[in-house]
Amino acid sequence: MLAHTPLLLQLDTLSADPRTGFLRLRHPVDVTSLPGWLKGQTQYPQIYWHARERDREFACLGSLQEIRDPAALAALSGQAKPEGGSWPRYYGGLAFDPDHAHWPEFGPCRFVLPRIELIRQGNHTELVCNLWLTDDNREAEMAAAREALNALQPALATAPLPPQPLTRQDSPDLPRWRQMVEAVLAPDSLSRIPKVVLSRQSRLALAQAYDPWDLIAAWQPLSLNCFHFVFRFSPEQSFLACSPERLYRRQERALATEALAGTIVRCGDAQRDAELAAQLLADNKNRLENRLVHADILTRLEGLADTAELSEPQILSLRRVQHLKREIQAHLHPGVTDAQLLAALHPTPAVGGCPRRKSKALIHALEPQERGWYAGACGLISEDVAEFAVAIRCGRLAPDSLTLFAGAGIVEGSEPDAEWQELDDKLATLLGALTHE
Structure with missing residues (x-):
C-alpha cells in the first residue's frame, strides 16, 4: 500500500463529516530521510525545517494559504482551537529589513500553510494532509487535497555533491x-x-x-548543533541555512x-x-x-x-x-x-x-x-x-x-x-x- 493511501481513505469519509475550518488528516509512515523525500517531489513550495535540538523535523509541500505582508502575521495569533483538534502551522521567513527586501520569490515576508506535511517528532513520523473547509469550498478543497496526495512521489536518495571548479x-x-x-x-x-x-x-x-536537497544533506553532518532549513518556492531558487x-x-x-x-x-x-x-x-x-x-x-x-x-x-x-x-x-x-x-x-x-x-x-x-x-x-x-x-x-x-x-x-x-x-x-x-x- 502506498504511504498516502490511508489519507485518501480518510479524505473519503469527510463527505459525511459536517466540520468546517482547519482539519489535519494524519497517518504514521516510515521515511528514512526527509530531504530525500523532498528530493523526490514535484510540488511547490518545498520547505524543510530541522530543529537545533534534533528532535523536531518537518518537510512541507504545496500551499493552502500564504502571507506576504509582515503586518498580516498578527492575524495568526489569538485563534480559537479548530474543531479538528490542532492549530494550523505556518512556515516561512522574514527578511533582515522588510523595507529593503527585493529578492524575487522571497520578498519582505513569506509564510506558507502547507497542503502536505511530513512531521518527525523523536522517533515518530507522520504524513499529514491539511484542509481548510468552508460551506462554499468543501468539494473543491477535498479535490485539491486528493490531487496533492496522488501527486506524491517516492523518496530519492541524496547524492554526493559533484566536484567542480568554483570561481x-x-x-x-x-x-x-x-x-x-x-x-x-x-x-x-x-x-x-x-x-x-x-x-x-x-x-x-x-x-x-x-x-538543494543534496546540498543540505552534505552540510548537515558537518554542522551539528545547528538549525537546518530550506525554502524552495520554485525550481529556480532555494534559500538554505545551517544556523547555530x-x-x-x-x-x-x-x-x-x-x-x-x-x-x-x-x-x-x-x-x-x-x-x-x-x-x-x-x-x-x-x-x-x-x-x-x-x-x-x-x-x-x-x-x-x-x-x-x-x-x-x-x-x-x-x-x-x-x-x-x-x-x-x-x-x-x-x-x-x-x-x-x-x-x-x-x-x-x-x-x-x-x-x-x-x-x-x-x-x-x-x-x-x-x-x-x-x-x-x-x-x-x-x-x-x-x-x-x-x-x-x-x-x-x-x-x-x-x-x-x-x-x-x-x-x-x-x-x-x-x-x-x-x-x-x-x-x-x-x-x-x-x-x-
Whole structure:
C-alpha cells in the first residue's frame, strides 16, 4: 500500500463529516530521510525545517494559504482551537529589513500553510494532509487535497555533491571591507553606534547545478548543533541555512531566546580548543559584543514578559568555530503575539547592531549588496508553539550560482583583517562540503 493511501481513505469519509475550518488528516509512515523525500517531489513550495535540538523535523509541500505582508502575521495569533483538534502551522521567513527586501520569490515576508506535511517528532513520523473547509469550498478543497496526495512521489536518495571548479567573487572585496570597518570605527560613528554587524556575500559560479536537497544533506553532518532549513518556492531558487542561532522558541507563554555573539576558531585538538574557549570567555572585545546583544534583548522583553533570566556565559562549539552564548528564559504576559515578538527581537544586535535603527541605516549606507533573507528570521508559527532561527551560515542557490553570506560584529577594538578572517572561518564548513575538504 502506498504511504498516502490511508489519507485518501480518510479524505473519503469527510463527505459525511459536517466540520468546517482547519482539519489535519494524519497517518504514521516510515521515511528514512526527509530531504530525500523532498528530493523526490514535484510540488511547490518545498520547505524543510530541522530543529537545533534534533528532535523536531518537518518537510512541507504545496500551499493552502500564504502571507506576504509582515503586518498580516498578527492575524495568526489569538485563534480559537479548530474543531479538528490542532492549530494550523505556518512556515516561512522574514527578511533582515522588510523595507529593503527585493529578492524575487522571497520578498519582505513569506509564510506558507502547507497542503502536505511530513512531521518527525523523536522517533515518530507522520504524513499529514491539511484542509481548510468552508460551506462554499468543501468539494473543491477535498479535490485539491486528493490531487496533492496522488501527486506524491517516492523518496530519492541524496547524492554526493559533484566536484567542480568554483570561481568566487566577494562583495565587498577586501579593500572595500577595510574602508567599511574603518567607517564604523571612526570616533564620531562609534560614539553613536557602539556595534554594527557588517556582512559579505560570496558568489560561487557553478558549472554544474547543485540539487538543494543534496546540498543540505552534505552540510548537515558537518554542522551539528545547528538549525537546518530550506525554502524552495520554485525550481529556480532555494534559500538554505545551517544556523547555530535561535531567535526564539515560544511554548505557550514560555519563551527561550539567546545572545550568540563573539567568535573564535577551533583547531580540532581538544586541549587547544579548550584554551581557545577560555580565551573567548575572557576576551574584552568579544564580551562587549555579547553584552550589547543580551542587554538589548532584555530591554526589548521588558514590556512583553513578567520575568526574564540570563544564564552565565557558555561556549557553543561548532566544527570550525566556537561562539560565546548566553541563554535567556522569559515568561510572557498574557496575549503577547508572535508578531510582537518578531517586531521586538528581530533583528537582534547579533546580526544588525545597536541601536537598531541607526545601525540598520549605516548598514544600508555601507554594504554594496542587499541582504534579503540573510540575517532574517526563519521558522514556524502556530498558536501554541513558535520557533525561529536567525538566518546565518546560509546560501541562496540558483542553477548557475551559490551565494554564501557571513557577517562580523564591529565594535571598539575590531581589526578589519581579523574580521575578514572571521568571515572566512564562519563559511569554512559550508565551503568545505563543496570542495570535499
